[in-house]
Amino acid sequence: QSVLTQPPSASGTPGQRVTISCSGSSSNIGSNTVNWYHQLPGTAPKLLIYSNNQRPSGVPDRFSGSKSGTSASLAISGLQSEDEADYYCAAWDDSLNGRGVFGGGTKLTVL
Amino acid sequence: EVQLLESGGGLVQPGGSLRLSCAASGFTFSSYVMTWVRQAPGKGLEWVSAISNSGTRIYYADSAKGRFTISRDNSKNTLYLQMSSLRAEDTAVYYCARDSLGSYWGQGTLVTVSS
Numbered sequence: 001q002s003v004l005t006q007p008p009s010a011s012g013t014p015g016q017r018v019t020i021s022c023s024g025s026s027s028n029i030g031s032n033t034v035n036w037y038h039q040l041p042g043t044a045p046k047l048l049i050y051s052n053n054q055r056p057s058g059v060p061d062r063f064s065g066s067k068s069g070t071s072a073s074l075a076i077s078g079l080q081s082e083d084e085a086d087y088y089c090a091a092w093d094d095s096l097n098g099r100g101v102f103g104g105g106t107k108l109t110v111l
Numbered sequence: 112e113v114q115l116l117e118s119g120g121g122l123v124q125p126g127g128s129l130r131l132s133c134a135a136s137g138f139t140f141s142s143y144v145m146t147w148v149r150q151a152p153g154k155g156l157e158w159v160s161a162i163s164n165s166g167t168r169i170y171y172a173d174s175a176k177g178r179f180t181i182s183r184d185n186s187k188n189t190l191y192l193q194m195s196s197l198r199a200e201d202t203a204v205y206y207c208a209r210d211s212l213g214s215y216w217g218q219g220t221l222v223t224v225s226s
Contacts, residue, residue, distance in 0.1 A: 002155065035212050037156075044206060044216040045148075045156060056214070088156050090212045098170050100146065100158035100212050 003028060004089055004103035011109040017077040020106045022089030024070050028101055032092040034072040036065055038085045039105075045088065049074060076108075084110045113137040113215040115207045120220030127197050127224070133190040133207030133217060141165075141185040144211045147192050149203035150219075157203070160192065161211050197224045 005023040012018040022034065036049040047056050049065035052072065064075045076083055089103040119131040147159040160181040161170045169181055180193040190207055204219040
């Protein structure tokens with residue numbers, strides 16, 4: 001059972017806009033920033049969004065992040081076949097002397 | 112270019128020990144928090160442990176407390192994870208990452224705990 005809650009799956013057709021939610025609590029998302037990662041099979045995760053809504057260099061602006069209260073969302077617009085991957089949210093959690101927490105991951109399928 | 116290269120994984124029997132290493136390059140290692148994250152086969156990411164840039168502050172997931180020890184040698188630009196009392200459920204790919212949640216990640220090293 002992950003501390004952050006994500007839907008296990010999401011899907012969309014090429015060109016569509018999809019969103020993935022991430023729900024937490026006051027000790028993590030409610031008081032700290034959120035990162036998003038994507039992971040292709042057999043590869044290491046890659047940072048997609050940091051500090052709720054910032055894109056690292058090289059990440060297309062089709063990817064955007066937002067946060068409100070104890071929830072966060074990742075939006076992907078202009079969906080492409082290469083976006084099919086697993087997506088994870090993460091945040092620092094201030095409970096239990098501090099720890100990192102991840103969502104359970106969302107498998108995005110491009111139909 | 113930031114590079115993180117994990118090593119030390121392998122097959123170990125239940126109850127055994129293993130030490131993972133992560134060699135860092137391409138950035139000022141001593142300036143950054145470093146983290147270990149693992150991923151069991153077919154499962155999601157699990158944050159394991161983090162250590163401050165100076166090594167004075169250390170954080171563990173409940174699953175690692177009392178069994179795993181994170182450390183670093185800033186003179187060698189290397190991060191370590193000493194794992195003991197290993198269980199089957201510790202079987203995973205272990206990733207080294209920069210920052211408390213991971214801005215850059217290594218390619219991972221597989222740890223298999225089995226008799």
